[in-house]
Amino acid sequence: MMPRFSSTARIQILLSFVIAVCAILLAASPIYQHSAHPAGKILLFLMRNLFVILLVLITFGIGHYTLRKSKLLSDCALFDFALSAALGFVIIACLIFLSLIPPRGFFIFLPLWLILAAIAFYEIYQNIAPLIQICPEIFKEIRGVGILFLALLAAPLLYAWYYALTPPFSWDAQVYHLLIPKRLIANKGFCFLPFNVYSNMPYAMDLFYLLAMAAADDAAANLTHFALGVLVCISLIAISRRYFTPLAGIIAALLFVCHPMVIYEYGVAFIDVGLALFCLWTAASLLEWRRTGCIGYLILSGVFAGMGMGSKYTMIAGAAAAIIILLGLSFRRLQLILYFMIPAGLLIIPWLIKNYYYTGNPVYPLMYHIFGGREWSAQQAAWVVDWQRSIGIGRSFLDCLLLPFRIFMMSDMQKGYAGFAGTLYPYILILLPSALFIKKNRKSALLLFVFFAVFFAVWAMGAQQVRFLIPALPLLALCSAAGAVSLKKRNFTFLYFMALAIASIAPIHLFVKEIIPENKRDGSYLPMIFGDEKREDFLRARVRAYPCFEYLKRICSKDEPVIFLYENRGYYCSQPYFADSMFEASHFFALALEAGTIDAFADKIKNMGCRYVLIDELIRQSVKSQGATLFSKKENAQKFENALAVVERFIDIHLEKVFEENQATVYRLRIE
Numbered sequence: 001m002m003p004r005f006s007s008t009a010r011i012q013i014l015l016s017f018v019i020a021v022c023a024i025l026l027a028a029s030p031i032y033q034h035s036a037h038p039a040g041k042i043l044l045f046l047m048r049n050l051f052v053i054l055l056v057l058i059t060f061g062i063g064h065y066t067l068r069k070s071k072l073l074s075d076c077a078l079f080d081f082a083l084s085a086a087l088g089f090v091i092i093a094c095l096i097f098l099s100l101i102p103p104r105g106f107f108i109f110l111p112l113w114l115i116l117a118a119i120a121f122y123e124i125y126q127n128i129a130p131l132i133q134i135c136p137e138i139f140k141e142i143r144g145v146g147i148l149f150l151a152l153l154a155a156p157l158l159y160a161w162y163y164a165l166t167p168p169f170s171w172d173a174q175v176y177h178l179l180i181p182k183r184l185i186a187n188k189g190f191c192f193l194p195f196n197v198y199s200n201m202p203y204a205m206d207l208f209y210l211l212a213m214a215a216a217d218d219a220a221a222n223l224t225h226f227a228l229g230v231l232v233c234i235s236l237i238a239i240s241r242r243y244f245t246p247l248a249g250i251i252a253a254l255l256f257v258c259h260p261m262v263i264y265e266y267g268v269a270f271i272d273v274g275l276a277l278f279c280l281w282t283a284a285s286l287l288e289w290r291r292t293g294c295i296g297y298l299i300l301s302g303v304f305a306g307m308g309m310g311s312k313y314t315m316i317a318g319a320a321a322a323i324i325i326l327l328g329l330s331f332r333r334l335q336l337i338l339y340f341m342i343p344a345g346l347l348i349i350p351w352l353i354k355n356y357y358y359t360g361n362p363v364y365p366l367m368y369h370i371f372g373g374r375e376w377s378a379q380q381a382a383w384v385v386d387w388q389r390s391i392g393i394g395r396s397f398l399d400c401l402l403l404p405f406r407i408f409m410m411s412d413m414q415k416g417y418a419g420f421a422g423t424l425y426p427y428i429l430i431l432l433p434s435a436l437f438i439k440k441n442r443k444s445a446l447l448l449f450v451f452f453a454v455f456f457a458v459w460a461m462g463a464q465q466v467r468f469l470i471p472a473l474p475l476l477a478l479c480s481a482a483g484a485v486s487l488k489k490r491n492f493t494f495l496y497f498m499a500l501a502i503a504s505i506a507p508i509h510l511f512v513k514e515i516i517p518e519n520k521r522d523g524s525y526l527p528m529i530f531g532d533e534k535r536e537d538f539l540r541a542r543v544r545a546y547p548c549f550e551y552l553k554r555i556c557s558k559d560e561p562v563i564f565l566y567e568n569r570g571y572y573c574s575q576p577y578f579a580d581s582m583f584e585a586s587h588f589f590a591l592a593l594e595a596g597t598i599d600a601f602a603d604k605i606k607n608m609g610c611r612y613v614l615i616d617e618l619i620r621q622s623v624k625s626q627g628a629t630l631f632s633k634k635e636n637a638q639k640f641e642n643a644l645a646v647v648e649r650f651i652d653i654h655l656e657k658v659f660e661e662n663q664a665t666v667y668r669l670r671i672e
Contacts, residue, residue: 008129015057015128019121022050026215033217036534045165045529048220051212052227057128059088061120064127066091072296074288077127077134079242082235086281087300089208089228090307090347091116096207097350102189138237138246145500146247152507153233153254156263159515160229163267164222165529169542170268174569175581176203177269178218181210182571192358195375197581200364202351204310205271221269228274229266232256235277236474239284243441244482251503252481255431256474258506260413260514261422261466271311272470278304278311279318279471283451286325287444295339298326302340306347313366314468317458319344321451328450379593379639380585386631387584391417392464403460404429411466417630422466423514427506428476431499434483437490445479452476539572540662547661548614549573561609565647566623567616567664578608583623584630589643598649605650606669613655613667624648 025047032040063084067073073080095113099106139147168178176198183193193199208228209221233253240249256276257263265273285301288294305322308315322340330336352362361371368381393399393406408429412419438445455472462468484499527533540546545567552562553574564570564579565588580586595601605613627644628637655667 011129011132012125015124018050019054022047022054025050029216034535036532038530038532041530044217044219048165048216048223051216051220052223055208055211055224056085056227056231057124058117058120059092060085061088061123061127062091062116063088065119065123068123070296072294072300074242076238076242077130078138078234079238081131082231082238083281083284083300085231086235086277086304088120090278090303092211093204093207093307093310094347096211097204100184100189100207105189138241141241141246142250146250149247149250149254149503152504153250153257156257156507156510156515157230157233157266160263160266161223161226162525162529164226165219166222166525167528167535167539168218168222168269168571169539170270171569173221173269174543174571177206177271178209178213178221179571180206181213181221184210185214190354190358192374195578195581195587197365197376200355200359200374201313202310202348202355204307204347204351205274205312208274209269218269222267225269225271225274226266228277229257232273232277232280232474235280235284236478239280239287240478240482243287243444244438244478245440245485248478248481248485250481251484251500252474252477254503254506255428255477255480258427258510259424259473260510261424262470262473263510263514265467265470270467272467275308275311275315275471276474278308279315279455280474282308282318282322283448283475286322286451287447290329290444290447295336298336298339299343302343303347305340306344308471309344309348310351313363314459314462315471317455318451318471320458321454324454325447325450375587377590377594380587380590382633382636383585383631383640384582386633386636388463390630390632392420393418400460403464404456407464407466407469413466420464420466424466424469425506425509427502427509428473428480430502431480431484432476434487434495434499435479436483437492438479438482438486439489440486445482448475449479452479543569543572544616544618544662545569545614545664546572548659548664548666549575551659551661551666552612552614556612560611563605563608563610563613565613565615565651566620567614577614578610583619583627586643588647589640592643592646592650593639595646598646598653601646601650602654605654611669612658613651613669615651615665615667617663617665 025043029044029047032043035041060081063086064073064080066087067080067084095109095116099109099113142150168174176196179196180193180199180203183191183199208224212218212220212224233256236252236256237246237249240246240252257266262273282301282304285297285304289297289301301322305315305319308318323337326337326340355364356362359374359376361367361373361376363371364373365376365381365384368376368378389395392403393410407420408424408426410419411422411424413421413423435445435449452472452475455475456469459469459472481503484496484503487496487499528535528538536546549572556562556575558574559576561576561578562573564577566583568579568581568583570577570579578587580588591604592601595604624644628640631637631640651667654670656670657665658668659666
């Protein structure tokens with residue numbers, strides 16, 4: 001007679017099977033990782049996805065244990081899961097940071113890794129069953145309309161997942177989000193990357209990609225960011241279930257996901273969607289503190305804010321929003337702000353120390369006039385500020401008043417910086433007035449809106465790029481969705497169904513305008529994911545400089561450095577290289593200005609010990625035709641033009657073409 005297992009035991013057995021299969025696939029990955037055979041591709045597919053599932057479960061276990069010991073668990077399993085996973089990711093990031101401190105940081109902290117792994121697995125086995133068992137309850141709560149919107153939400157998420165399964169070929173991932181982890185793995189710890197400005201800014205989010213690349217591969221890094229995005233959706237549903245309704249959370253997730261810039265980031269190893277998770281929980285933890293009076297949630301809010309700032313300087317907007325809200329809620333108890341600021345400071349200060357150690361500037365490359373900084377200059381600082389302020393449609397008082405409407409109505413990636421360097425859809429804004437009709441937890445909705453408004457104001461004072469606003473969009477989405485659902489309770493039935501119709505248009509618009517045309521243009525990725533298409537062939541068609549990288553690998557010794565001019569995507573280059581982090585504040589243009597003459601600039605280049613120079617000809621033409629128009633100040637534009645003239649004459653006189661393919665060229669320095 002077959003033994004009968006309880007539902008909890010069956011779930012634990014299934015979990016054990018998943019962990020065992022994942023461990024076997026990870027251990028055996030060197031055998032099939034570079035295979036072009038469909039069977040090898042299927043094993044890779046399983047390995048990557050199981051790794052990410054296991055990573056999320058481990059973060060849940062670590063976070064859940066921390067919350068349980070801190071007596072911060074709620075009466076909602078879904079809420080606890082989302083909060084635990086977010087907190088677990090913060091703890092993992094801190095541990096990776098410590099493990100990268102030279103010398104031998106990993107081995108010093110290895111016992112802590114093992115202890116946390118044991119705690120995580122114990123916590124998972126004890127608490128996974130209640131989480132799974134709550135799913136039928138949620139389906140009962142949302143009923144038909146909610147299930148429909150879940151299906152609408154699943155469609156773009158499935159596309160992003162499909163996109164994430166490919167080898168990374170997005171721009172910023174190749175410049176730094178994946179390049180930095182690749183270099184840290186090779187160096188077995190923190191190191192200085194020449195000319196790479198981003199490697200000396202905070203990059204806590206990129207540490208998750210380091211873990212994915214070390215354990216699996218770079219496609220798993222894409223999937224890690226996708227998983228963080230899925231956690232944003234789950235968090236929205238969990239928070240809304242606690243404060244509004246589950247349906248509002250599902251609609252909020254749909255309103256957040258259905259923007260071209262957002263869904264694009266879901267499928268690539270960027271960081272802004274992941275930052276949305278920590279920004280959301282910074283605000284939600286404040287809600288829980290206000291609801292329960294428990295100081296622990298205030299500390300958690302500071303932890304999430306610190307994680308955000310430890311990933312990107314612009315996330316100071318989230319910390320500023322939280323502090324302003326705290327001042328408004330507890331003006332007579334200013335000491336409460338310390339419970340927020342101390343954990344936030346503890347998470348950002350290690351990054352500032354690291355920056356200072358490698359560059360001499362704790363907030364590198366900012367505040368150059370005060371701190372200076374290695375491989376940076378006053379002119380580059382001036383170029384950056386002027387360029388960043390040129391993004392958007394204007395900075396006058398009227399422009400500021402119109403900005404909330406313009407960013408959602410007029411943003412367009414095709415217009416470049418004049419279109420806010422990204423595309424958002426207006427549905428989230430169209431539904432916002434319905435927030436006035438929120439009945440349940442009206443003050444909680446107001447807190448979320450104030451948080452978004454402060455974040456938006458800080459964002460507006462800086463570089464008005466769409467992706468820098470992504471971390472705060474879930475808050476606005478939650479206000480709009482909660483308002484839309486509240487229309488029914490206010491007996492505005494017609495307006496309620498109108499609101500649902502507007503929300504349902506968002507994914508249709510996304511597919512018709514963006515996803516379907518993109519799929520037709522790029523073709524199917526299935527041959528790469530499951531078929532016999534080789535990784536090299538896939539990348540050769542999508543990374544213009546890839547044939548040049550192959551050429552350089554053939555003709556150069558392993559450690560021979562090369563120079564990239566008008567190109568900075570070097571993740572797939574096997575050679576050490578010097579490249580600009582940003583063309584708008586080019587290291588090479590600054591060197592050209594400093595040199596003053598073509599021959600003096602040539603001497604500086606030759607002193608770098610490189611024989612070969614790689615140039616992306618499309619970027620070169622773009623910089624030549626549009627570069628100076630990025631600056632509003634005549635002085636900056638003129639210096640940019642002067643530097644451009646020196647660099648172009650250097651190319652004409654001192655370089656000779658030796659290889660060209662895909663509109664990318666390898667030049668060799670002329671021997672005098």
